[in-house]
Amino acid sequence: MKNLWSDVKAAGKSDLALRVYSSNLLGQSSDLVLHGGGNTSVKSTVDTEEILFVKGSGWDLVSIKEEGFSAVKMQTLLKMAALESLSDSEMVAGQKAAMLDSSAPNPSVEAILHALIPYKFVDHTHADAIVSISNSVDGKRYIKELFPRFLIVDYIMPGFDLAHQIYKMTRGIEWESIEGIILHNHGIFTFDDSAKSAYTKMIDAVTVAENFLVENASFEIQRKFEPNECDVTKIVKHLSELKGYKVYLNINQTPLANFYASQEELVRFASRGVLTPEHIIRTKRVPLIIENGNLQESLKKYVDDYIKYFKSFATNEVMLNPAPNYMIIKNCGLISFGATQKEADIVNDIVEHTMKAVLRADKLGGYQSISLADSFAMEYWELEQIKLKKI
């Protein structure tokens, strides 16, 4: 992965301006973060008080500006990390009360974790190469071998649970002995007192993972068929009826999408869950897959299965619309849906990255994402759903 840092461009910048600069660099690579993914922070002092400037929820790293960061008192965040339990509403209210400017965006759901890491600059991405390896059946062994000096954390719900887990794991450790943190099935953190070094550590770690994939998990796209025409009118009609609004489509018949849609046992192959948890609010856990059956029958089955999934985990949640957000049609390609063209395009971007990861992880023995229960917890997490409402 190319290191885009320029000493000339970084020269003379304030802490926050440097934070904006390297966040934008991270955001430029869709192999690191996609559409609102990842988050960054810088610790600084305002009127002698230690403050965490952390990415505000709803901002994209590629385009974030100084006003996209929320300034939160470090002391409050560190106290929160030590609590035995903290509800989402308590976390949001507590962070809001500790913000220097309450009109700034809500701090990232990972603000407490950023505060815990005792370095000035903290970078967090959902790098494809890292999660492709982690989401393979032997992912734990590979990650351990590739990153012996990283703190490695088994999957846990983001937000307070993750922050508290890392609080417990790092009590009494020498932080100098840790080069970064890898969160299984989720992503990676790097950090340093210099913005350049935190960024460079990210690029270097992802390069290690990319090189491993080139050596061990390359796949060749074979064009197995000439793609069929997809019946677009019918798809728009039925999906719009089900969703309750006119859907826009993104039709993807690139060689990658064709190859993916031509795999054997397509239902099993393409229904193995998300690449990183927050994708679920865009894509749902699985697509609609059409192998031989007709669209209406397949849609009905998808909705029935979704309702079953919802009922088996719901406590007091209200079910989201059960219609799929994308579909894979055997020997045709990938079609993503949205209430706007932009929304459909975002789903397509996420699935493009997921398809490559699935194909690579299969070369490592098999793709394996988070459990159904963990998927549900993320899909129905209030703090994730808020993000969609802002867009």
Ligand SMILES: [Zn+2]
């Ligand atoms: Zn994350």
